Every structure is written in C-alpha cells, then in structure tokens.
Amino acid sequence: xxxxxxxxxxxxxxxxxxxxxxxxxxxxxxxxxxxxxxxxxxxxxxxxxxxxxxxxxxxxxxxxxxxxxxxxxxxxxxxxxxxxxxxxxxxxxxxxxxxxxxxxxxxxxxxxxxxxxxxxxxxxxxxxxxxxxxxxxxxxxxxxxxxxxxxxxxxxxxxxxxxxxxxxxxxxxxxxxxxxxxxxxxxxxxxxxxxxxxxxxxxxxxxxxxxxxxxxxxxxxxxxxxxxxxxxxxxxxxxxxxxxxxxxxxxxxxxxxxxxxxxxxxxxxxxxxxxxxxxxxxxxxxxxxxxxxxxxxxxxxxxxxxxxxxxxxxxxxxxxxxxxxxxxxxxxxxxxxxxxxxxxxxxxxxxxxxxxxxxxxxxxxxxxxxxxxxxxxxxxxxxxxxxxxxxxxxxxxxxxxxxxxxxxxxxxxxxxxxxxxxxxxxxxxxxxxxxxxxxxxxxxxxxxxxxxxxxxxxxxxxxxxxxxxxxxxxxxxxxxxxxxxxxxxxxxx
Numbered sequence: 001x002x003x004x005x006x007x008x009x010x011x012x013x014x015x016x017x018x019x020x021x022x023x024x025x026x027x028x029x030x031x032x033x034x035x036x037x038x039x040x041x042x043x044x045x046x047x048x049x050x051x052x053x054x055x056x057x058x059x060x061x062x063x064x065x066x067x068x069x070x071x072x073x074x075x076x077x078x079x080x081x082x083x084x085x086x087x088x089x090x091x092x093x094x095x096x097x098x099x100x101x102x103x104x105x106x107x108x109x110x111x112x113x114x115x116x117x118x119x120x121x122x123x124x125x126x127x128x129x130x131x132x133x134x135x136x137x138x139x140x141x142x143x144x145x146x147x148x149x150x151x152x153x154x155x156x157x158x159x160x161x162x163x164x165x166x167x168x169x170x171x172x173x174x175x176x177x178x179x180x181x182x183x184x185x186x187x188x189x190x191x192x193x194x195x196x197x198x199x200x201x202x203x204x205x206x207x208x209x210x211x212x213x214x215x216x217x218x219x220x221x222x223x224x225x226x227x228x229x230x231x232x233x234x235x236x237x238x239x240x241x242x243x244x245x246x247x248x249x250x251x252x253x254x255x256x257x258x259x260x261x262x263x264x265x266x267x268x269x270x271x272x273x274x275x276x277x278x279x280x281x282x283x284x285x286x287x288x289x290x291x292x293x294x295x296x297x298x299x300x301x302x303x304x305x306x307x308x309x310x311x312x313x314x315x316x317x318x319x320x321x322x323x324x325x326x327x328x329x330x331x332x333x334x335x336x337x338x339x340x341x342x343x344x345x346x347x348x349x350x351x352x353x354x355x356x357x358x359x360x361x362x363x364x365x366x367x368x369x370x371x372x373x374x375x376x377x378x379x380x381x382x383x384x385x386x387x388x389x390x391x392x393x394x395x396x397x398x399x400x401x402x403x404x405x406x407x408x409x410x411x412x413x414x415x416x417x418x419x420x421x422x423x424x425x426x427x428x429x430x431x432x433x434x435x436x437x438x439x440x441x442x443x444x445x446x447x448x449x450x451x452x453x454x455x456x457x458x459x460x461x462x463x464x465x466x467x468x469x470x471x472x473x474x475x476x477x478x479x480x481x482x483x484x485x486x487x488x489x490x491x492x493x
Contacts, residue, residue, distance in 0.1 A: 033179030155373035161434035187471035193259035271312035367400025379436035
C-alpha cells in the first residue's frame with residue numbers, strides 16, 4: 001500500500017445530511033480502492049487528492065477557488081421521498097442516470113460531477129422506495145415491477161458500479177499509485193455460487209410426517225393429506241429421491257469451486273411454504289443414509305459454506321430467527337456467518353435490524369422473486385443504511401443478481417435454457433465490465449425434476465465463470481474480504 005490518501009470534505013446542512021453523504025462516499029470509495037479520510041471541515045485542504053461534497057448552490061464558488069480536485073454537488077433529498085416522486089432517467093455517455101428536477105449534464109468533467117451522484121446512490125442503497133411504496137406481493141415482498149429501475153428498463157444494469165468506474169478512472173488521472181486489489185489475486189470480478197435448500201432428496205419418513213402434520217396450513221389441505229397418506233401406505237416406502245446433493249458438490253469440485261448452501265433449521269412449519277424437513281432428517285449422500293446436520297459439517301470441512309435459510313416469518317421475528325440460528329449451529333457444529341431469507345422475504349424497516357441483532361456478518365436476500373437484476377442498482381457488497389435511525393448497519397449486504405426461479409418458474413419469465421443463458425450473458429457482461437460481484441442462487445431440488453433446463457443453465461454458469469478467471473468464493477469469504485478491505489481503506493474523523 002502507498003501513502004496516497006483521498007480526502008473527502010463535506011459541507012452539510014445538518015448532521016443527518018452529513019451522515020448520509022459520509023455513508024455514500026464510503027460505499028463508493030471502498031470500491032475505488034485508495035485509502036481515504038472523511039472530514040467535516042471543507043476548508044481543510046492538503047496535498048492529497050481532495051473531494052468536496054457541497055450543496056448545488058455553492059458549487060460555482062467552490063470551483064472558482066480551485067482548491068479541490070473534484071467537486072460533487074448535491075441537491076435536496078426531500079423530492080426523492082415523495083409518494084409520487086417523478087423520477088426520470090437519462091443516459092450520459094451510455095450510463096443511465098436517475099434524476100428528478102435537475103437534468104444531468106455529464107458524468108465527471110473539469111473537476112466536477114455533473115449530476116446528483118450522492119442523492120441517486122443514497123436513494124438506491126437506502127432502499128428509499130421500499131419505505132415510500134408500501135404495496136407488497138403475495139409473498140409480502142417489494143416486487144420488481146414496483147421499482148424505479150424496472151420502470152425505467154434498467155434493472156439489469158448495476159448503475160452504481162458504472163458511477164464507481166468513472167470515479168475511479170477520474171481519480172487515476174491525478175493519482176499515480178497502486179490501489180488495493182478489488183478481488184483476490186487480481187481477478188477481474190467475483191462470483192458467489194449459492195443454493196437455497198428448500199427440500200431434501202430423501203425418502204426419510206420424518207419429512208412426510210412433518211408435511212402431514214402441518215398439511216392443514218396448506219391451501220390444498222385435502223389433496224395434500226391424501227397425497228402424503230398415500231406415500232406412507234405405499235408398500236411401506238416413500239417416493240424415490242429425484243436429485244442428489246453430491247451431484248452439485250462434485251460438479252463444483254470439478255471446477256475447483258466452493259459454494260454456499262443455505263439450510264433451513266425450523267423446528268415447526270409455521271407457514272405452509274416453510275421447508276418440510278428437519279435438521280436431523282436423513283438423505284442419501286455418497287451412497288450412505290446420513291442426517292442433513294452431519295452432511296452439513298462434512299461439506300463445510302471440505303471448503304463449502306453453510307448459511308441459515310430463515311423460515312418464512314423470521315424476516316421480521318427476531319426471537320424465531322434466533323432459535324433457528326442456534327439450532328443450526330448446535331446441530332451441525334458449523335460456523336454460520338450468513339443468511340438468506342426464504343422466498344427472499346424482506347422488510348426494509350425490520351429485516352436488516354433483526355439480522356444485525358443476531359450477529360450475522362452478511363445477508364444475501366436483496367433480490368427479486370420475479371426478475372433477475374440489481375435491486376439496489378449495485379453489484380458490489382455494501383453496508384445497508386437504517387433510515388429510521390440514520391445510521392449504518394453492522395453487516396454487509398451481498399445482493400442477489402441471478403436466481404433460477406426468475407428464469408423458469410411460473411411467477412418468473414418462464415424461459416427455456418437458450419433464453420436463460422442469453423439473460424445470464426448480459427448480467428455477467430455488465431458485472432465483468434465494472435469488476436463487480438455477481439451472486440447466483442440455484443435451488444438444488446429443481447435439478448432433474450420438472451425443469452430439466454435448470455441444470456443446463458447452471459453448467460453454463462460454471463463454465464463461463466471458469467473461463468473468465470473470476471474469483472469464485474463463498475459468501476463468508478467475500479464478506480470477510482470486503483470488510484477487511486474496508487477497514488484498511490477508511491478513516492473517519
């Protein structure tokens with residue numbers, strides 16, 4: 001590491017504005033990769049590369065003083081919080097830019113950012129629109145069609161990554177030095193392969209008994225009751241497993257990859273969509289009948305990661321989530337650092353707060369159940385922001401960009417393999433162009449069932465990632481890498 005430092009001077013209207021700007025600049029500059037310090041003294045200028053974040057009406061006077069290497073003007077954030085905010089989009093140098101009143105002029109030119117960078121980034125990362133627009137879908141989730149990025153046709157573009165790229169290019173014109181490597185071994189971008197284990201490939205009677213016991217929670221109670229009873233009575237045997245966990249492990253091992261498996265640990269099906277297995281239910285793994293708790297520890301010891309797949313109601317229930325985390329750790333002996341909520345259930349007011357309180361180092365729920373893309377407009381790890389208490393959360397978000405169901409399921413696009421691969425190519429391209437992070441979520445139980453295209457697309461993803469030289473890591477490895485990188489780069493005053 002060299003001695004070059006970026007100094008960010010913020011002239012805020014009040015403490016809340018200062019905290020928000022400081023938050024935005026930290027997320028941007030951690031990705032850029034040069035060490036930086038954030039000050040609340042706009043006149044403190046030295047020989048470092050200096051950035052001034054100032055109100056729009058003061059930008060001309062700051063430019064005339066020629067004391068700063070870059071001026072980032074910011075406008076009033078209030079218009080972005082309105083229920084009927086008229087958020088528009090324009091493309092500057094091919095990069096989409098959101099705005100409300102003041103039309104963007106350029107990206108970065110002549111020591112100045114030409115659009116309201118700070119408010120755009122804060123709007124997206126704070127998930128302001130999820131506070132403002134309270135309508136929810138059948139899973140009680142904020143759905144893709146509700147979002148500004150979907151409305152503007154740019155959900156598939158990580159626009160914040162492009163802002164970071166242009167900021168980095170501008171800084172490098174003035175700074176001669178070596179920045180922190182963005183990814184391990186100088187990889188061009190990074191990928192997390194992950195799997196939500198919603199069902200087990202098992203003929204374990206405990207699973208069917210669990211489903212039967214709680215069938216009255218299902219809308220199709222009578223049909224399910226008859227089906228489960230038939231399974232129990234048919235020659236004393238249950239249905240033959242349709243997939244094998246070892247298939248996924250061995251295929252990833254061929255490429256030298258490790259992935260993250262998110263396991264459910266609920267003791268009761270409190271919701272009819274909760275997974276029906278127990279943490280001690282058994283499956284056939286490598287030819288042996290073993291409990292999922294033992295398999296979890298075995299694959300962790302081989303380099304894979306085990307995370308918690310929180311049941312349907314845990315996204316707003318701290319007590320229930322705490323029980324499930326404890327159960328998973330106690331029964332498997334695994335280190336559980338990360339979480340993904342079942343059905344990507346997420347409440348911007350509560351979910352991060354609940355997860356933080358239980359000591360998770362990262363969440364990777366932030367994606368959509370209907371469409372693939374970049375829910376927060378970013379393909380990097382980022383620290384979420386608590387708008388209710390005006391503070392940063394103490395955990396990382398690793399946003400999901402590709403999920404299998406969005407390609408194939410009835411609630412998704414209902415594509416075939418060819419079209420799904422085309423969608424993947426576009427998402428991989430924009431992440432590679434901006435040296436970002438792509439989080440992939442494929443559900444193992446769909447393999448070799450009613451959707452044979454699932455496996456073909458996953459094999460394409462593995463091959464593409466291998467050929468591109470991306471760093472493939474578990475969620476925990478990425479979270480640790482980014483947190484350590486952040487600690488080396490940032491200095492608050």
